[in-house]
Every structure is written in structure tokens, then in C-alpha cells.
Amino acid sequence: ETGVTQTPRHLVMGMTNKKSLKCEQHLGHNAMYWYKQSAKKPLELMFVYSLEERVENNSVPSRFSPECPNSSHLFLHLHTLQPEDSALYLCASSQDDLAGEGNEQFFGPGTRLTVL
Amino acid sequence: QKEVEQNSGPLSVPEGAIASLNCTYSDRGSQSFFWYRQYSGKSPELIMFIYSNGDKEDGRFTAQLNKASQYVSLLIRDSQPSDSATYLCAVNPNNFNKFYFGSGTKLNVKP
Numbered sequence: 001e002t003g004v005t006q007t008p009r010h011l012v013m014g015m016t017n018k019k020s021l022k023c024e025q026h027l028g029h030n031a032m033y034w035y036k037q038s039a040k041k042p043l044e045l046m047f048v049y050s051l052e053e054r055v056e057n058n059s060v061p062s063r064f065s066p067e068c069p070n071s072s073h074l075f076l077h078l079h080t081l082q083p084e085d086s087a088l089y090l091c092a093s094s095q096d097d098l099a100g101e102g103n104e105q106f107f108g109p110g111t112r113l114t115v116l
Numbered sequence: 117q118k119e120v121e122q123n124s125g126p127l128s129v130p131e132g133a134i135a136s137l138n139c140t141y142s143d144r145g146s147q148s149f150f151w152y153r154q155y156s157g158k159s160p161e162l163i164m165f166i167y168s169n170g171d172k173e174d175g176r177f178t179a180q181l182n183k184a185s186q187y188v189s190l191l192i193r194d195s196q197p198s199d200s201a202t203y204l205c206a207v208n209p210n211n212f213n214k215f216y217f218g219s220g221t222k223l224n225v226k227p
Contacts, residue, residue, distance in 0.1 A: 031213045042219035043160075043204070050213050090159055096213045103148055103208060105215055107159040 002026055004108035006091050012114045013081065021076040021111050023091030031096035032074040033105070034066060038087040049074060050096045081115045088112055119143060120207050122218035130226050135192040137221050139205030142186070148208035149181055149188045153201045154220065160204055164190060195225045 004025045013019050025032060034046040048056035049068040063085075065077040074091055094105040121140045129135045137151075148167055152160035166172045166179040166188065178191040188207075192199055202220040209216070 033213075033215075043217045045215075048213050055213060088157075088159075094213065094215075104150060104162055104165050105206070106162060107152075110159045112157075 004091060004093055004106055006089075006108035006111050008111060009109060010112045010114075012116065013078070014116050015081060015083070017081075018077070018079040020078065021089055021091075021113075023074040023076075023108055025072055025074075025091075025093035025106075025108075027093055027106060029093040029095050029106075030071050031094050032068060032071070033092040033094075034074065034076050035090040035092065036087050037090060037110075043090070047076075078113075081113075083115050086113055086115045118218075119209075119216035120205055120218040122203075122205050122221045124219060125222040126224050127221055128224045128226060129195050131195060131197060133195050133225075135195045135199065135223055135225070137190040137192075137203050137205075137223065138187060139189065139207075139218055140187045141205075141207045141216070143207065143209040143216075144183075144186060146183075146186075146207045146209045149179070150206040150208070150215075151177075151179060151188075151190045152204040152206060153199075154204055155201045192223075195223075197225050197227050199223060200225045 007022045031050045036044045046060045047066045052068050067075040088110045090110045091108040092105045151164040154160045164179040166181045172179045176193045180189045202222045204220045205218040207216045
């Protein structure tokens, strides 16, 4: 595997379900991100982890719960979601200790989530 | 004021023409600038990054940065229908793990 991978690629869940999204980066980066992208809307940053510590939480509802067990893996745990949470969920990674050259952010393929 | 502004488009150009995409940003201390291409239903793909004032060329793509005027642009020469996508501008201010994205410009290249 290379780059940033995400599983599952597609997920359909009911409002009472609990599911988890998984992200893995193979780039040796130390920062990982969750973004939400709804139809015809810009990217919304949800969470940022740097060196496995959460450094950003952009007023995300508690029904989204991130977990970063190590610098290569990131999870997004989902429970009691709403239909308006249906979107493309993107994971990204970057090297956090480089300001300027070398801190490019790379995205995974995303998980297309549908909440019924 | 949004941190990063882009014209949403769509920008339509004929095949073989030059497509010019523009982006302005508000944080004067920003250091890193990125262009991503996003096809419908896909994730953003990094196509260019630039850190210094001036031009940076990579194949048919040229990124231009003017820090004094706080804008960054992307030129696509010899545009192809396969270039039709939404182009996202991203800016990294002087904060390592902060990236601000514009809302994207949709480009249509007509055969």
C-alpha cells in the first residue's frame, strides 16, 4: 500500500448504527486530518492530530469521535448520525514539523457515507 | 472575510487554450501554497505547490505566487478535456498543521 488509504470506500448506515472509518498513511508523516465534503460545499476541517495528539476540533458534534492510536492510523467513530451527515469523508496527512517546503498535505480516496 | 477566496466558475476554455485560475488569501504571513485537482466524486489530488515568489513550472502547469499582492494562480497550457475538474487552492499560514482551502473553481475544457 502506498500513500493514504481509507476503508470502507462506501458506507450506508441507519441513524441508530455505530460504525467506524479507518485511515492509514504510508508516508511517514506525523500529522493526520479528517475533512468533511458535502455536495457543492467546500472542504470542512473536522479534526487534526499531530504526533497522536488532537490539536484541532472544529466544533464538530459529539456524534463524531476521532481516535489516533499512532502516527500512521486514524479512525472516525460514528454513532447516531443524521441524514445531513451524509458526505464524503476525507483523511489526509502531512509532515507537521516543516514550515514551508515539505509540508504538503496528501489525501486518501475518501469514504462516501450515506445516512438513512 | 474568508481566508482563501476563489471564483467558483465554471470557467470554460476550448481545448488547447490556456486556463488561468486565481486565488487570493488573507493571511500575509502565509508560507506555503498548493493547488489540488478534484474530479467529481474523487478526492483532491495535489498537482502543484509553491513557496517562493515568482513562477514554478511543471509540465503544462505553472503556479505563480505574488506575496505582496496575496494571490496565487495556476496556469494550464494546452488544456485538455481531461483537465476538466474542480481546482482547489490551499494555503498554509505560519502554522504547521493548518491548511485553509478555497471553495474551488470548476474548469470545463470543451473539445
